[in-house]
Amino acid sequence: MQPLLRVEELTAARFGRLRAAWRVAHEPVAGVSRRLQLVAYAVPLTVLPSSIWRLPAAFDGGIGLGERAYIVFLSVMSEVFAFTAIGLIARWGEVFPRRVPFLRGRRVPTKAAVIPAAAGATILTLLFTVLFIASEVRGTTIRGDDLPAGSPSQAAGWEAAWFYVCYAPLILWGPLLAVLTVAYWKRRRAAERLPAAA
Helix, strand or coil: CHHHHHHHHHHHHHHHHHHHHHHHHHCECCCCCHHHHHHHHHHHHHHHHHHHHHHHHHHCCCCCHHHHHHHHHHHHHHHHHHHHHHHHCEHHHCECCCCCCCCCCCECCHHHHHHHHHHHHHHHHHHHHHHHHHHHHHCECCCCCECCCCCHHHCCCHHHHHHHHHHHHHHHHHHHHHHHHHHHHHHHHHHHHHHHHC
Protein backbone atom coordinates (compact mmCIF):
# COMPACT_ATOMS: atom_id res chain seq x y z
CA MET A 1 0.00 0.00 0.00
CA GLN A 2 2.87 2.36 0.78
CA PRO A 3 4.46 2.31 -2.76
CA LEU A 4 1.09 3.01 -4.39
CA LEU A 5 0.54 5.96 -2.11
CA ARG A 6 4.01 7.29 -2.97
CA VAL A 7 3.26 7.06 -6.73
CA GLU A 8 0.00 8.94 -6.22
CA GLU A 9 1.80 11.66 -4.27
CA LEU A 10 4.47 12.01 -6.98
CA THR A 11 1.84 12.13 -9.70
CA ALA A 12 -0.17 14.74 -7.81
CA ALA A 13 2.98 16.81 -7.25
CA ARG A 14 3.92 16.64 -10.93
CA PHE A 15 0.44 17.62 -12.06
CA GLY A 16 0.39 20.37 -9.45
CA ARG A 17 3.62 21.83 -10.81
CA LEU A 18 2.38 21.46 -14.39
CA ARG A 19 -0.91 23.14 -13.49
CA ALA A 20 0.93 25.99 -11.74
CA ALA A 21 3.27 26.48 -14.71
CA TRP A 22 0.29 26.46 -17.09
CA ARG A 23 -1.51 29.03 -14.94
CA VAL A 24 1.52 31.33 -14.78
CA ALA A 25 2.14 31.09 -18.54
CA HIS A 26 -1.45 31.86 -19.47
CA GLU A 27 -2.60 34.16 -16.72
CA PRO A 28 -3.83 37.52 -17.99
CA VAL A 29 -1.60 40.57 -17.83
CA ALA A 30 -2.56 43.66 -15.87
CA GLY A 31 -5.32 45.67 -17.48
CA VAL A 32 -7.25 42.71 -18.90
CA SER A 33 -10.83 42.70 -17.66
CA ARG A 34 -12.67 39.55 -16.61
CA ARG A 35 -14.93 39.99 -19.64
CA LEU A 36 -11.95 39.95 -22.05
CA GLN A 37 -10.58 36.88 -20.28
CA LEU A 38 -13.86 35.09 -20.92
CA VAL A 39 -13.82 36.18 -24.57
CA ALA A 40 -10.28 34.82 -24.99
CA TYR A 41 -11.13 31.51 -23.33
CA ALA A 42 -14.28 31.25 -25.46
CA VAL A 43 -12.34 31.32 -28.75
CA PRO A 44 -10.91 27.78 -28.52
CA LEU A 45 -14.29 26.56 -27.31
CA THR A 46 -16.02 27.95 -30.42
CA VAL A 47 -13.72 25.81 -32.58
CA LEU A 48 -13.81 22.63 -30.48
CA PRO A 49 -17.25 21.28 -31.54
CA SER A 50 -16.41 21.36 -35.25
CA SER A 51 -13.00 19.80 -34.59
CA ILE A 52 -14.63 16.97 -32.68
CA TRP A 53 -17.37 16.60 -35.31
CA ARG A 54 -14.77 16.03 -38.06
CA LEU A 55 -12.71 13.40 -36.23
CA PRO A 56 -15.02 10.39 -36.78
CA ALA A 57 -14.64 10.96 -40.53
CA ALA A 58 -10.93 10.19 -40.12
CA PHE A 59 -11.89 6.64 -39.18
CA ASP A 60 -14.32 6.15 -42.04
CA GLY A 61 -13.35 3.07 -44.04
CA GLY A 62 -13.99 4.75 -47.40
CA ILE A 63 -11.16 7.29 -47.28
CA GLY A 64 -7.43 7.00 -47.77
CA LEU A 65 -4.57 7.59 -45.36
CA GLY A 66 -3.84 11.06 -46.74
CA GLU A 67 -7.43 12.17 -46.20
CA ARG A 68 -7.40 10.74 -42.68
CA ALA A 69 -4.22 12.64 -41.87
CA TYR A 70 -5.69 15.82 -43.36
CA ILE A 71 -8.84 15.59 -41.22
CA VAL A 72 -6.87 15.05 -38.01
CA PHE A 73 -4.36 17.77 -38.97
CA LEU A 74 -7.18 20.23 -39.75
CA SER A 75 -8.86 19.58 -36.40
CA VAL A 76 -5.63 19.90 -34.41
CA MET A 77 -4.40 22.98 -36.25
CA SER A 78 -7.81 24.67 -35.91
CA GLU A 79 -7.49 24.33 -32.14
CA VAL A 80 -3.87 25.52 -32.16
CA PHE A 81 -4.77 28.64 -34.13
CA ALA A 82 -7.81 29.27 -31.91
CA PHE A 83 -5.61 28.94 -28.81
CA THR A 84 -3.36 31.77 -29.99
CA ALA A 85 -6.20 34.14 -29.01
CA ILE A 86 -5.11 33.53 -25.40
CA GLY A 87 -1.85 35.29 -26.30
CA LEU A 88 -3.80 38.52 -26.74
CA ILE A 89 -4.47 38.58 -23.00
CA ALA A 90 -1.48 36.63 -21.61
CA ARG A 91 2.11 37.62 -20.89
CA TRP A 92 3.47 35.46 -23.72
CA GLY A 93 1.56 37.73 -26.11
CA GLU A 94 3.51 40.75 -24.87
CA VAL A 95 6.93 39.31 -23.98
CA PHE A 96 8.59 36.44 -25.82
CA PRO A 97 8.87 33.37 -23.56
CA ARG A 98 12.29 32.12 -22.41
CA ARG A 99 12.08 29.09 -24.70
CA VAL A 100 12.13 31.29 -27.86
CA PRO A 101 15.77 31.52 -29.01
CA PHE A 102 17.24 34.97 -29.74
CA LEU A 103 14.00 36.74 -28.70
CA ARG A 104 13.51 35.49 -25.14
CA GLY A 105 12.50 38.20 -22.73
CA ARG A 106 12.09 40.88 -25.40
CA ARG A 107 8.81 42.70 -25.91
CA VAL A 108 6.61 41.46 -28.72
CA PRO A 109 6.21 44.37 -31.16
CA THR A 110 2.57 45.47 -31.06
CA LYS A 111 2.23 45.31 -34.83
CA ALA A 112 3.68 41.77 -34.90
CA ALA A 113 0.65 40.62 -32.93
CA VAL A 114 -2.03 43.03 -34.14
CA ILE A 115 -1.54 42.67 -37.91
CA PRO A 116 -1.82 38.84 -38.03
CA ALA A 117 -4.66 38.87 -35.49
CA ALA A 118 -6.60 41.52 -37.42
CA ALA A 119 -6.04 39.68 -40.70
CA GLY A 120 -7.14 36.43 -39.07
CA ALA A 121 -10.25 38.06 -37.58
CA THR A 122 -11.18 39.50 -40.97
CA ILE A 123 -10.63 36.24 -42.85
CA LEU A 124 -12.44 34.15 -40.25
CA THR A 125 -15.39 36.55 -40.15
CA LEU A 126 -15.71 36.47 -43.93
CA LEU A 127 -15.14 32.74 -44.17
CA PHE A 128 -17.39 31.50 -41.41
CA THR A 129 -19.96 34.25 -41.11
CA VAL A 130 -20.58 35.49 -44.61
CA LEU A 131 -19.69 32.42 -46.66
CA PHE A 132 -21.14 29.87 -44.24
CA ILE A 133 -24.44 31.66 -44.01
CA ALA A 134 -24.56 32.38 -47.74
CA SER A 135 -23.73 28.84 -48.79
CA GLU A 136 -25.76 26.97 -46.16
CA VAL A 137 -28.86 29.15 -46.17
CA ARG A 138 -29.00 29.40 -49.96
CA GLY A 139 -28.05 25.74 -50.37
CA THR A 140 -25.24 26.50 -52.82
CA THR A 141 -21.46 26.48 -52.78
CA ILE A 142 -19.46 29.69 -52.76
CA ARG A 143 -19.40 29.59 -56.56
CA GLY A 144 -23.18 29.25 -56.73
CA ASP A 145 -23.26 25.52 -57.60
CA ASP A 146 -25.73 23.25 -55.84
CA LEU A 147 -24.35 21.55 -52.73
CA PRO A 148 -23.36 17.91 -53.27
CA ALA A 149 -25.90 15.28 -52.25
CA GLY A 150 -23.70 13.99 -49.38
CA SER A 151 -23.28 17.43 -47.81
CA PRO A 152 -24.12 17.41 -44.07
CA SER A 153 -26.50 20.33 -44.47
CA GLN A 154 -28.44 18.31 -47.05
CA ALA A 155 -29.02 15.57 -44.48
CA ALA A 156 -32.25 15.48 -42.57
CA GLY A 157 -33.16 15.09 -38.94
CA TRP A 158 -30.61 14.77 -36.18
CA GLU A 159 -27.61 14.55 -38.56
CA ALA A 160 -28.29 18.02 -39.96
CA ALA A 161 -29.09 19.39 -36.49
CA TRP A 162 -25.86 17.94 -35.08
CA PHE A 163 -23.87 19.47 -37.98
CA TYR A 164 -25.31 22.93 -37.31
CA VAL A 165 -24.85 22.66 -33.54
CA CYS A 166 -21.16 21.82 -34.09
CA TYR A 167 -20.43 24.33 -36.85
CA ALA A 168 -22.57 27.32 -35.82
CA PRO A 169 -20.12 28.42 -33.06
CA LEU A 170 -17.46 29.00 -35.75
CA ILE A 171 -19.42 32.10 -36.75
CA LEU A 172 -18.21 33.69 -33.49
CA TRP A 173 -14.49 32.96 -34.01
CA GLY A 174 -13.73 35.99 -36.20
CA PRO A 175 -15.74 38.57 -34.24
CA LEU A 176 -14.37 37.37 -30.88
CA LEU A 177 -10.83 37.54 -32.23
CA ALA A 178 -11.54 41.06 -33.51
CA VAL A 179 -12.68 42.18 -30.04
CA LEU A 180 -9.51 40.73 -28.48
CA THR A 181 -7.31 42.32 -31.14
CA VAL A 182 -8.74 45.81 -30.61
CA ALA A 183 -8.44 45.46 -26.83
CA TYR A 184 -4.83 44.21 -27.16
CA TRP A 185 -3.93 47.13 -29.44
CA LYS A 186 -5.48 49.70 -27.08
CA ARG A 187 -3.81 48.18 -24.01
CA ARG A 188 -0.37 48.01 -25.64
CA ARG A 189 -0.63 51.58 -27.02
CA ALA A 190 -1.61 52.87 -23.59
CA ALA A 191 1.35 51.03 -22.02
CA GLU A 192 3.74 52.42 -24.65
CA ARG A 193 2.55 56.00 -24.04
CA LEU A 194 2.79 55.69 -20.26
CA PRO A 195 6.64 55.88 -20.02
CA ALA A 196 6.66 58.85 -22.41
CA ALA A 197 4.16 60.74 -20.23
CA ALA A 198 6.12 60.01 -17.02
